[in-house]
Each structure stands twice: as structure tokens, then as C-alpha cells.
Amino acid sequence: MALSDVVNTFGQWLLAKHGERVHKIALDAGFTCPNRDGAKGIGGCTFCNNASFSPNAPAGAGGDSAVPPPVLSQRRGRPARPLEEQLDAGRAGIARRTRARKYLAYFQAYTNTYADVQQLKALYDQALAVPGMIGLSVGTRPDCVPPAVLDLLANYRQEGLEVILELGLQSAFDESLARVNRGHGLKEYEVTCRAARARGIPVCTHLILGLPGEDDRHYQRSLDIVLDIGTDGLKLHPLHVVKGTQLANEWRRGEYTPLKLDDYVRAAVDLIERTPWDVVYHRLTGTAPARLLLAPRWCASKWPVVNAIVAELERRGSRQGAAAASLREVSHACPA
Numbered sequence: 001m002a003l004s005d006v007v008n009t010f011g012q013w014l015l016a017k018h019g020e021r022v023h024k025i026a027l028d029a030g031f032t033c034p035n036r037d038g039a040k041g042i043g044g045c046t047f048c049n050n051a052s053f054s055p056n057a058p059a060g061a062g063g064d065s066a067v068p069p070p071v072l073s074q075r076r077g078r079p080a081r082p083l084e085e086q087l088d089a090g091r092a093g094i095a096r097r098t099r100a101r102k103y104l105a106y107f108q109a110y111t112n113t114y115a116d117v118q119q120l121k122a123l124y125d126q127a128l129a130v131p132g133m134i135g136l137s138v139g140t141r142p143d144c145v146p147p148a149v150l151d152l153l154a155n156y157r158q159e160g161l162e163v164i165l166e167l168g169l170q171s172a173f174d175e176s177l178a179r180v181n182r183g184h185g186l187k188e189y190e191v192t193c194r195a196a197r198a199r200g201i202p203v204c205t206h207l208i209l210g211l212p213g214e215d216d217r218h219y220q221r222s223l224d225i226v227l228d229i230g231t232d233g234l235k236l237h238p239l240h241v242v243k244g245t246q247l248a249n250e251w252r253r254g255e256y257t258p259l260k261l262d263d264y265v266r267a268a269v270d271l272i273e274r275t276p277w278d279v280v281y282h283r284l285t286g287t288a289p290a291r292l293l294l295a296p297r298w299c300a301s302k303w304p305v306v307n308a309i310v311a312e313l314e315r316r317g318s319r320q321g322a323a324a325a326s327l328r329e330v331s332h333a334c335p336a
Contacts, residue, residue: 003310006319007272010233010282021100022162024137025090028109029123030080034144036110040183046246047180047208047239049292080109083123087130103130104162106137113140117148124152128161135162137204142167142189145196154199164233165196166282170208172222179212181246190229197230204233204282209267210259211239212250216267223271227279234279236271237286238264240299248294258296265308272313277321284309 004012014022034040080086087105094100105127113120124136136156145165157163167189171177174185193203205226209219226234238259241251250256259267268284275281285305287293293300313319 001310001314003306006310006313007281007284008277008279008320010280013280018102018134020102021098022102022104022134023094023098023100024104024106025087025094025127026106026108027083027086027090027127028080029083029107029112031107031110031112031114033111033141034114035141035181035183040143043181043246045180045182046250047241049242049244083126087127091130091132101132103133104135104137104164105130105133106139108139111140111144112138113149114144117146117152120149121152124156128156135164137164137166139166139168141184142169142192143184145192147195150192150196150199150201153196153201157200163201164204165201166204166206166235167193167196168206169222169226170206171211171214171218172225173214173218176211176214176218186225193229193231197232202232203230204235204280205231206235206237207271208237208239209264212256216270219267219271220274223274227275232280233282234275235283235286236268236281237283238296238299238305240286240288240296241294242288242292243294244292251295260296261298261305261308265305265312268309269312269316269318272309272320273316273318273323275320276324281320 003009011021033044036042036044091103094103105124107123107127115123124138127133127136136153138153145167153163153165169186169189170180170182172186172189177183177185189205193205196203207219207222207226211218223234239247241248241256241258247256251258264285272281272284285299285302287299287302290300298305
């Protein structure tokens with residue numbers, strides 16, 4: 001059984017829409033975050049070392065920054081590699097692996113709408129000028145997407161470009177977000193998500209499984225709330241412990257225990273079954289480089305986790321959306 005047989009994956013969605021493979025080129029454009037530069041907080045989320053998921057992050061990335069918005073950051077260590085260099089390297093790597101000829105510029109590291117709108121336009125335009133680039137995927141926080149930025153993204157959509165706004169919600173529970181020093185709540189997500197989709201901008205929502213104090217009930221309720229608000233895509237991530245974070249200190253003191261692989265797979269499949277088929281899954285798990293990852297060790301590799309999710313769906317005789325209709329009916333019939 002193939003993953004795309006049981007889950008509506010982003011890769012297959014792009015293939016069906018564009019008639020050929022489309023690959024993301026992950027970019028670090030040198031942004032900072034309001035939860036690091038003092039606008040919202042210092043130190044960032046307790047789990048965040050951006051170098052753990054940004055392939056173009058410089059050595060030392062993830063440290064505090066004292067640069068106020070809207071100026072792009074020069075983070076501790078080297079600044080990000082020039083965008084042109086990252087784009088060239090990304091295209092060359094894709095050519096070696098799959099020979100795909102179409103790309104999405106994935107502004108991934110830190111908060112990629114956290115600058116003056118003209119600065120953002122210059123960066124986005126530079127990426128879009130690359131041959132074969134069909135659009136943007138922009139990762140950001142829900143409290144950093146003002147109307148002017150939404151209008152800019154909507155304009156790209158009107159030009160026929162693919163544009164996806166990736167919003168890091170992580171949990172629909174404000175107490176959980178406060179526990180990990182997130183610096184925003186559900187309300188900011190709801191306002192931004194609705195405003196984006198009203199302009200025709202598709203939203204991909206990030207959710208983390210394994211946040212301190214949360215269990216299956218929290219994950220399922222977060223998903224139900226996100227689906228009620230409305231989203232076009234989802235990314236699921238297991239919370240992993242990486243070096244250089246407050247969470248790493250908590251883990252060392254025995255104050256945080258990461259999810260086991262079997263528990264993550266079971267919880268992820270439960271969410272997949274609750275998700276209507278028309279919602280696209282951009283990611284089912286997350287990884288971190290071995291040099292940074294402390295725990296759980298299974299987060300070092302993607303495909304064993306994905307294969308375990310497929311195997312569990314096959315064992316259940318299930319697929320994405322299998323439980324969506326009945327569960328949604330119960331959810332709406334019962335008061336929260």
C-alpha cells in the first residue's frame with residue numbers, strides 16, 4: 001500500500017494539479033522572530049532551535065537576536081547564505097535526485113512575514129524569478145501576518161502563482177502554548193487564518209503532538225477546532241528535544257518525556273482518520289539532524305515513521321477521512 005492510497009499528500013496534490021513533480025526549495029532568508037527579539041519575548045519557544053529543521057541555517061542559528069523589526073536579523077554566527085546561492089543549490093540538488101523542473105520557494109526558517117512589506121516583496125520576487133519557480137510557501141507565526149502582507153500574497157495568487165501560507169499553531173489550547181512560551185494564542189490564529197482564506201490564500205496549519213501536558217484528547221480537539229475554523233492543509237510534527245533549547249534542559253532534569261514511536265503513530269493515524277479527504281497533508285512527521293537531536297532518537301529518520309503510519313492504516317483497514325463524518329456529527333451535537 002502506498003502512502004498516497006490512504007492519505008491525500010501534498011506531493012500527489014501538486015502532481016495532479018501541475019501534471020509533473022513539484023519540489024520545495026527550503027530557504028533561510030535571515031528573518032528573526034518576535035518571540036526572540038523582544039517584541040513578544042526573549043529566547044523563543046522552549047522547543048525551538050531553528051537549525052534543527054532549516055537545511056540552510058547557518059552554524060549557531062537559533063541564538064537570541066537583539067535586532068528590532070522590521071529589519072532582517074543577523075543571528076548569532078554567520079548570516080544566512082545569500083538567497084541566490086540557496087536557490088541555485090536547491091535546484092541543483094533536485095536535479096540530481098528527481099530531475100523535477102518545477103519548484104516552490106519555501107521560506108522556512110523563523111518568521112517569514114516579519115519585515116516591512118516592501119522587504120518581503122523584494123525577497124519573494126527574487127525567489128519567484130528563478131526559472132521553473134511556480135510559487136511560494138511561506139512559514140510564519142499567526143500573529144505576524146498583517147493585512148498588507150496578506151494583500152501581497154493575494155496579489156501573487158491573482159497572478160496565477162501557487163501561494164501557501166503555513167501557520168504554526170501547534171496547539172489550540174492557550175495553556176499549552178503558554179507552557180512552551182509560544183507568545184500567541186488560538187485567537188490570533190483564527191483571525192489570520194480566516195483573513196487569509198477570505199482572500200483566497202490557502203492555509204497549511206502546523207500541529208505538534210507531544211507538547212508537555214497534552215495527550216490524545218488535546219490532539220484531537222486541536223484538530224477539530226482547526227477544521228471548524230477552516231484549513232486547506234496540515235502538517236503534523238512530533239515534539240523532539242534538540243540541543244540549545246529550554247526543552248532540552250527540562251528533558252535532562254526529567255521534567256519532560258517524549259512520545260514513543262508507537263504512541264505517535266497511533267495518535268497521528270487517529271488524526272488522519274478524523275481529517276476529511278479534501279484537506280491536504282503536507283507532512284506526517286518531522287525530523288532533526290543527528291548532531292542536534294537528543295530525544296526521541298526515532299525522530300532522526302522520516303521514512304520509518306511514515307511507513308509505520310501507512311502500516312497502521314493498513315492494519316485498521318482505514319484511510320484519511322474514514323472517521324471524519326461520524327466524528328464531526330458527534331462533535332457538533334455535543335457542547336464543548
